[in-house]
Amino acid sequence: MTKAHGFATVFIIMGTIIVLFVVVPILGIGIATPIRSLIETARDTEVISSIRLTFISGLCATIFAVIFGTPLAYTLARYSFPMREIVESIIDLPVVIPHSAAGIALLTVLGRNSAIGHTFSVLGIHFTGTSIGIATAMAFVSIPFYVNAAKEGFASVDRRLEKTAYTLGASRSRTFFSLTLPLAKNHLVSGAIMMWARGISEFGAIVILAYHPMVAPVLVYERFESFGLAYSRPVAWLIILISLVAFTTLRFITRRRRD
Amino acid sequence: MSFFSVENLNINLGEFKLQQVSFDLDRMDYLTVIGPTGAGKTILLESIIGFWQPDEGRIYIEEQDITNEPPEKRRIGIVYQDYALLPHFTVYENIAYGLKKKQKQGIKEKVHEIAISLNIDHLLHRMPLTLSGGEQQRVALARALIVEPRMLLMDEPLSALDPKTRRETRGLLRHAIERFGTTVIHITHDMEDVWSLANKVAIFKDGCMLQFGALEDVFNRPKSEFIAEFVDATILKGMVRENRDGISIIDVNGFKLTSLDDATPGEKVRVAIRPEDIIVAREVPRDISAHNVLEATLEMIVREGKTSSLKLRVRDSLITVLVANSTLHRLDLKPGDRIYAVIKGANVRIV
Numbered sequence: 037m038t039k040a041h042g043f044a045t046v047f048i049i050m051g052t053i054i055v056l057f058v059v060v061p062i063l064g065i066g067i068a069t070p071i072r073s074l075i076e077t078a079r080d081t082e083v084i085s086s087i088r089l090t091f092i093s094g095l096c097a098t099i100f101a102v103i104f105g106t107p108l109a110y111t112l113a114r115y116s117f118p119m120r121e122i123v124e125s126i127i128d129l130p131v132v133i134p135h136s137a138a139g140i141a142l143l144t145v146l147g148r149n150s151a152i153g154h155t156f157s158v159l160g161i162h163f164t165g166t167s168i169g170i171a172t173a174m175a176f177v178s179i180p181f182y183v184n185a186a187k188e189g190f191a192s193v194d195r196r197l198e199k200t201a202y203t204l205g206a207s208r209s210r211t212f213f214s215l216t217l218p219l220a221k222n223h224l225v226s227g228a229i230m231m232w233a234r235g236i237s238e239f240g241a242i243v244i245l246a247y248h249p250m251v252a253p254v255l256v257y258e259r260f261e262s263f264g265l266a267y268s269r270p271v272a273w274l275i276i277l278i279s280l281v282a283f284t285t286l287r288f289i290t291r292r293r294r295d
Numbered sequence: 296m297s298f299f300s301v302e303n304l305n306i307n308l309g310e311f312k313l314q315q316v317s318f319d320l321d322r323m324d325y326l327t328v329i330g331p332t333g334a335g336k337t338i339l340l341e342s343i344i345g346f347w348q349p350d351e352g353r354i355y356i357e358e359q360d361i362t363n364e365p366p367e368k369r370r371i372g373i374v375y376q377d378y379a380l381l382p383h384f385t386v387y388e389n390i391a392y393g394l395k396k397k398q399k400q401g402i403k404e405k406v407h408e409i410a411i412s413l414n415i416d417h418l419l420h421r422m423p424l425t426l427s428g429g430e431q432q433r434v435a436l437a438r439a440l441i442v443e444p445r446m447l448l449m450d451e452p453l454s455a456l457d458p459k460t461r462r463e464t465r466g467l468l469r470h471a472i473e474r475f476g477t478t479v480i481h482i483t484h485d486m487e488d489v490w491s492l493a494n495k496v497a498i499f500k501d502g503c504m505l506q507f508g509a510l511e512d513v514f515n516r517p518k519s520e521f522i523a524e525f526v527d528a529t530i531l532k533g534m535v536r537e538n539r540d541g542i543s544i545i546d547v548n549g550f551k552l553t554s555l556d557d558a559t560p561g562e563k564v565r566v567a568i569r570p571e572d573i574i575v576a577r578e579v580p581r582d583i584s585a586h587n588v589l590e591a592t593l594e595m596i597v598r599e600g601k602t603s604s605l606k607l608r609v610r611d612s613l614i615t616v617l618v619a620n621s622t623l624h625r626l627d628l629k630p631g632d633r634i635y636a637v638i639k640g641a642n643v644r645i646v
Contacts, residue, residue, distance in 0.1 A: 194379065196375055196377075196379045197379050197381060199344065199346055199366065199373065199379075200373060200375070200379040201381075201392065202345075202365070202367045203369070203371060203372050203439075203444070204372070204392055204393030204439075204442055205367050205370070205393050205442060206392070206393070207367060208367075215381060218383050219383060
């Protein structure tokens, strides 16, 4: 065996270990779950409504991030200003702090007894034990995925295209919407999908801010705590399957559009 | 007041800067800006466009101070070396991009008209990335000219093209600029661009404008050795020995040069001679009008396309001469040959 072959073989073996590390638990839960239990679970209204709540809350969190995070991402990509790096670090914070701690932090500032929470409750908006709270927790932990992808997308658009558009008389907003945004679109869509995927898988922050109504990850935990592994497994498998299908479909659609 | 003025422009961007740049252009002037990489040429263009705010200085066009105007209000177009075409729009949409807000009617006719003049009318439905470099540059030019800018700035617009396409595009460029009567500032490294397009030249180095003026002035009378080298001229240092009715006899390292320029005896001067202003001969030419016949040794021959650059040694000085390759064959010139350089007094310019 030549040195080159040996090198390639070692890399293939190491790569395979990583792939198996991810695939085996997913396949394992699938093999261990009888089809009959899966079908029964799929008919369970509590399971279905919790999956629906999860997906819709994730979507709301993503829409919030797209609306408010896009201008921030553009600003970070295009302008240098004092403390820009600090702002970038702040955006990355949710990735590094434990999500249970994030939940405690959110509860502290959005709980009924807090000033912000109280102000919102006067307007009829409550964060604890509501779907708004769930979407808020999802947005908090997953927003870096969108903002960073969007920032990378805007940075990838050649600045001279924008400069040329200005010289042709195009306003800042026309240049942004007709040129920068379409050219950065793939990054934005990809970031939104990643954010949504990360949001729907959130457990730690949500369980503290809103145990009820139950999102899918909390439901799995609740079934496991109350009834054990065998009873929670079909729910977990169903959620994994639906998430995989949704995620793969979205990826496939965006990739086809890109091609 | 001139059509366009830059007054004492100072910009410091850290790595790149401009220092005390001032010049004026008349309407329909074609200025080529030359200089080594990092000289500040692109910053000059981008500050005229409005992308960099000067630390000091003013910019005027048609007597209007545009120093603080945003780029979209200046009506000054730009064409970049890599075309900067909008990749998600067709050629037609690219060309019409600047027209959309201004006028709803007549866009189609205008786009077709300019596309025909730049020979890209058959490409209007194509996407930019499917075009060749020359085609893309013509689209960029059409897009910039169709909005009838008050001025057009070009940052090495032809340098990414192969020589044949560059020649063709240069011809189309000249035709289009003349047709629109546009005032142009054009950054280039290619002397062909300078000779065939410009009437004015500016030379930049380290953020400073070393010389600015009419094409012939700058090329015939470079102000420094750096500029002389840049514009391929030879600069010789000497001392004026005599002045006979305004004709100066200059001693250069032991040989004499006659110049029609006026200078005072005893004055230390530098003279500039352009390589294409020197004739070479095998034998001593007799009964000729030229004042200067120098015996020289041919040291080196560098072929450059249809012409060759000869390095002649006269005493301790090196003089560059440009000859056609056919001359090289006709005179059977080889390094080491003793030959004669003939220079008219009018072409020995005191700078």
